[in-house]
Amino acid sequence: MIEATVQLLATALALGSAYALTALGFVLIINAVGAVNFAHGDLVMAGGFVAVALSLLLPEGLPVPGLILLPAVLLTMAVGGAALAAVAYAPLRRSPPVSVFISTIAVGLILQHAISLGAGPQPRVGPSLVGDGLVDLLGAALSYQQLATIAVAAVLCLAVHTLLNRTRFGRQLRAAAQDPEMARACGIDLRITIGATFALAGALAGGAGLLLSNQYFVTPTDGAMFMLKAYVATVIGGWGRIWGAAVAALCIAVFEVLVAAAVSYLVAEMLLYLGVLALLMLRPQGLFGEAEGRRA
Amino acid sequence: MHMTITRSLMTLSAAVALAIGMPATAQADDPLAVSVLVPITGFLALEGTAQRNGAVMALDNPPEGVRVTYDVADTATSPEVAVTALRRALDRQKPVAIAAPIFGTQMLAMAPIADRADVPLITVSGTAKLTELGHDIVFRFFPTDAVVKVAQARYAVQDLGMKRPAILFQTTAYGQSGRTELVRVLGDLGVAPVLEEAIDPGIKDFVPALERAAAAGADGLLLQLHSGPTALAVRQAHERGFEGPIVAGSALHQPTTAALVEPAALAGVCAESASSPVSDSGAEMAAFAEAYRQRFEAEPDAFALAQYDGMNMVLAALAAGARTAEAVKIWLAGNRFQGLAMEYVSDGTGNMAHDAIILCYDGLTRTPVVRKRYDNVDGVR
Numbered sequence: 001m002i003e004a005t006v007q008l009l010a011t012a013l014a015l016g017s018a019y020a021l022t023a024l025g026f027v028l029i030i031n032a033v034g035a036v037n038f039a040h041g042d043l044v045m046a047g048g049f050v051a052v053a054l055s056l057l058l059p060e061g062l063p064v065p066g067l068i069l070l071p072a073v074l075l076t077m078a079v080g081g082a083a084l085a086a087v088a089y090a091p092l093r094r095s096p097p098v099s100v101f102i103s104t105i106a107v108g109l110i111l112q113h114a115i116s117l118g119a120g121p122q123p124r125v126g127p128s129l130v131g132d133g134l135v136d137l138l139g140a141a142l143s144y145q146q147l148a149t150i151a152v153a154a155v156l157c158l159a160v161h162t163l164l165n166r167t168r169f170g171r172q173l174r175a176a177a178q179d180p181e182m183a184r185a186c187g188i189d190l191r192i193t194i195g196a197t198f199a200l201a202g203a204l205a206g207g208a209g210l211l212l213s214n215q216y217f218v219t220p221t222d223g224a225m226f227m228l229k230a231y232v233a234t235v236i237g238g239w240g241r242i243w244g245a246a247v248a249a250l251c252i253a254v255f256e257v258l259v260a261a262a263v264s265y266l267v268a269e270m271l272l273y274l275g276v277l278a279l280l281m282l283r284p285q286g287l288f289g290e291a292e293g294r295r296a
Numbered sequence: 297m298h299m300t301i302t303r304s305l306m307t308l309s310a311a312v313a314l315a316i317g318m319p320a321t322a323q324a325d326d327p328l329a330v331s332v333l334v335p336i337t338g339f340l341a342l343e344g345t346a347q348r349n350g351a352v353m354a355l356d357n358p359p360e361g362v363r364v365t366y367d368v369a370d371t372a373t374s375p376e377v378a379v380t381a382l383r384r385a386l387d388r389q390k391p392v393a394i395a396a397p398i399f400g401t402q403m404l405a406m407a408p409i410a411d412r413a414d415v416p417l418i419t420v421s422g423t424a425k426l427t428e429l430g431h432d433i434v435f436r437f438f439p440t441d442a443v444v445k446v447a448q449a450r451y452a453v454q455d456l457g458m459k460r461p462a463i464l465f466q467t468t469a470y471g472q473s474g475r476t477e478l479v480r481v482l483g484d485l486g487v488a489p490v491l492e493e494a495i496d497p498g499i500k501d502f503v504p505a506l507e508r509a510a511a512a513g514a515d516g517l518l519l520q521l522h523s524g525p526t527a528l529a530v531r532q533a534h535e536r537g538f539e540g541p542i543v544a545g546s547a548l549h550q551p552t553t554a555a556l557v558e559p560a561a562l563a564g565v566c567a568e569s570a571s572s573p574v575s576d577s578g579a580e581m582a583a584f585a586e587a588y589r590q591r592f593e594a595e596p597d598a599f600a601l602a603q604y605d606g607m608n609m610v611l612a613a614l615a616a617g618a619r620t621a622e623a624v625k626i627w628l629a630g631n632r633f634q635g636l637a638m639e640y641v642s643d644g645t646g647n648m649a650h651d652a653i654i655l656c657y658d659g660l661t662r663t664p665v666v667r668k669r670y671d672n673v674d675g676v677r
Contacts, residue, residue, distance in 0.1 A: 217500075225498040
């Protein structure tokens with residue numbers, strides 16, 4: 001019993017920590033531009049494919065290929081995020097938010113089809129973070145990969161927290177997100193902060209993509225599922241609440257895994273969305289409250 | 297004198313037809329059109345791409361004296377897109393046959409329209425209902441669940457000794473249809489599954505299902521999952537130390553699925569399929585596999601081969617003199633055809649394939665070996 005519970009919790013935390021990174025990037029963009037980036041799930045998927053592509057360049061037999069590639073994936077996807085801002089947001093920044101919804105949906109589909117054409121439609125396996133192997137914990141066999149996924153996601157979350165709260169640049173990002181007009185009046189260049197936010201969100205999506213691509217594979221059509229998880233986590237955590245969404249993503253994974261193990265996957269999913277409906281009716285601002293003025 | 301008058305009249309009528317922009321009557325050596333409407337994008341892109349590859353390999357190499365043209369269109373994953381592609385093909389290309397999607401939901405939407413136009417749909421879709429609706433234009437070249445699930449269940453029970461299997465199946469039409477057949481055949485064999493778990497194709501984590509299977513005392517797993525989920529289930533079962541045998545659905549036979557799993561995790565795992573081009577060492581099959589690899593830089597699978605055989609049977613109909621969609625349909629319904637994978641003949645409802653095989657992996661390579669053949673499972677041939 002304990003063995004099974006530990007096994008399930010480790011699985012849920014590994015999956016949830018990657019979802020938390022996804023939700024984190026998703027909320028950063030909501031806060032920066034007041035609109036939903038519907039291409040965010042496809043950025044996660046693209047991050048997985050970038051990891052797969054870069055892993056082909058590494059010599060065989062490296063002990064920690066995923067860790068070696070992580071900086072390159074983050075950088076590549078940061079550039080991708082900035083490019084998304086330039087293509088799908090900047091030209092429409094004075095348009096109603098719905099224009100950004102549509103443009104990001106379009107970019108997401110273009111990304112999905114381009115990768116499908118370039119890499120093929122089949123699932124791919126990303127590089128393992130730390131190689132294969134199992135650790136025995138209370139009788140449960142936990143893979144190195146699961147534990148490394150949780151650790152890497154935690155480090156990335158901590159890095160984002162430090163960036164946003166302990167650096168001048170982070171304070172500028174938060175100021176621009178909280179009150180763009182006042183930030184502009186204080187001399188903050190909104191184009192740079194918004195571009196940087198998209199880059200940061202892209203990097204986080206890339207990190208999530210790499211973490212997921214080994215244990216759970218990656219296919220060009222995965223983006224919609226990641227997007228849905230991030231969206232639901234944001235609704236539960238509170239629209240615009242950065243850490244609320246990340247915690248909610250973690251909770252969603254734990255909830256789904258435990259209920260699926262106790263009853264069934266279908267019941268787990270039904271209960272999750274029933275919970276979301278109840279939350280929307282009873283506490284529409286989410287569990288941690290809505291960041292003021294963020295809902296588009 | 298009579299010949300001269302006839303020739304003059306033909307020339308005159310052709311000239312008039314051309315002058316007023318009407319299509320001339322089809323001549324015996326005019327190329328005939330075939331449409332290839334398959335899901336090249338979306339969650340069935342892997343299977344749809346295999347279908348396309350198999351179809352175009354056949355259509356690019358017609359028999360002597362047969363000339364065909366073809367267009368390929370993507371049906372993606374929605375019935376609406378598939379129906380639009382079908383209507384466009386019927387309006388513009390006037391095909392004598394259509395290579396149609398593996399996706400049963402799309403096929404169910406397309407079949408009534410193709411039925412009204414009387415154009416045969418050549419598919420590898422496994423959805424049982426397709427050939428139970430009374431349309432005489434659906435021709436299925438991949439064995440139905442009523443064939444392959446018999447092989448899967450019999451092998452699990454009679455050869456591997458499973459007495460308490462757990463069935464993990466997808467929530468899609470493919471998964472539901474296979475699960476129904478598995479339960480029926482297991483019942484005939486006197487075995488009741490201890491767990492039947494429906495799993496959405498988006499689910500990445502199979503540990504909860506494996507835990508429930510273990511808790512229910514399952515002594516083996518029967519999988520009816522799509523490609524990626526099959527690989528995930530096999531790998532996670534291996535990592536978790538699930539001890540019973542696994543007999544998967546046909547998705548595992550696809551080389552791209554096996555490529556996702558380390559050979560060690562595949563040790564002792566088996567799968568049903570209609571064929572396995574990479575496992576068959578016969579000269580003709582080897583030539584097909586090599587030509588496929590060279591052209592598409594990919595390994596062929598049973599879906600590609602079944603679609604290849606299906607389109608070759610259409611070409612055989614054209615070689616036998618069929619010049620219209622209706623004539624092709626009648627020929628397909630009334631003749632036998634020896635394809636690369638098996639001999640095809642209709643059961644009267646359009647089910648053309650009646651054989652299945654069981655493939656197993658040795659844990660050393662990702663190329664399976666054919667462990668057992670189940671010929672003429674439904675007794676049609």
